[in-house]
Amino acid sequence: MEKTLVILKPCTIQRSLIGEIVSRFEKKGLRLAGMKMIWLSDEILSEHYAHLKEKPFFQRIKDAMSVCPVIVCCWEGVDAINVVRTLTGATNGRNAAPGTIRGDYSMSVQENIVHASDSPETAAIEIKRFFSDTEIYDYKLNNLSSLYANDEF
Numbered sequence: 001m002e003k004t005l006v007i008l009k010p011c012t013i014q015r016s017l018i019g020e021i022v023s024r025f026e027k028k029g030l031r032l033a034g035m036k037m038i039w040l041s042d043e044i045l046s047e048h049y050a051h052l053k054e055k056p057f058f059q060r061i062k063d064a065m066s067v068c069p070v071i072v073c074c075w076e077g078v079d080a081i082n083v084v085r086t087l088t089g090a091t092n093g094r095n096a097a098p099g100t101i102r103g104d105y106s107m108s109v110q111e112n113i114v115h116a117s118d119s120p121e122t123a124a125i126e127i128k129r130f131f132s133d134t135e136i137y138d139y140k141l142n143n144l145s146s147l148y149a150n151d152e153f
């Protein structure tokens with residue numbers, strides 16, 4: 001099974017949407033492998049958003065990501081990286097499809113509720129960026145046979 005990283009952004013904490021957003025991933029059938037609250041530093045955000053460092057909004061998104069603590073989550077499931085990106089929706093909340101998290105809760109390209117890893121390579125790097133090995137738990141869900149056919153996992 002795949003693991004992927006999700007960050008509940010400061011806008012989600014400020015808008016009291018933590019439970020609603022976590023519940024989207026839970027109800028889909030993903031397994032929560034790790035979760036914690038952290039206050040992100042400019043240094044870790046520079047690394048996390050390095051692909052945007054030439055953009056005019058680089059400092060602004062880093063500032064927005066550090067107005068308060070965030071919640072980092074590691075979710076696991078079959079094809080979890082794509083499943084979570086699909087649930088998350090398009091970057092700009094105004095363009096994101098209804099039914100997606102950003103489509104349902106965001107009016108903004110910046111204040112767009114969650115970060116989600118976009119490939120197996122970035123998921124592996126991002127999980128290591130925010131979690132130590134002992135913070136990722138490999139317990140089994142006892143409802144796997146209700147989530148998947150036995151040749152799917």
Ligand code: IDP
Pocket residue numbers: 052057061090091109110111112114115116118
């Ligand atoms: P993603 O979050 O959908 O993967 P990325 O292109 O990786 O999108 O951008 C990372 C984050 O940077 C976005 O989630 C959003 O918060 C912010 N961002 C992206 N493009 C813009 C923009 O044009 N203006 C302001 N913020 C942006």
Ligand code: MG
Pocket residue numbers: 116118
């Ligand atoms: Mg991205």
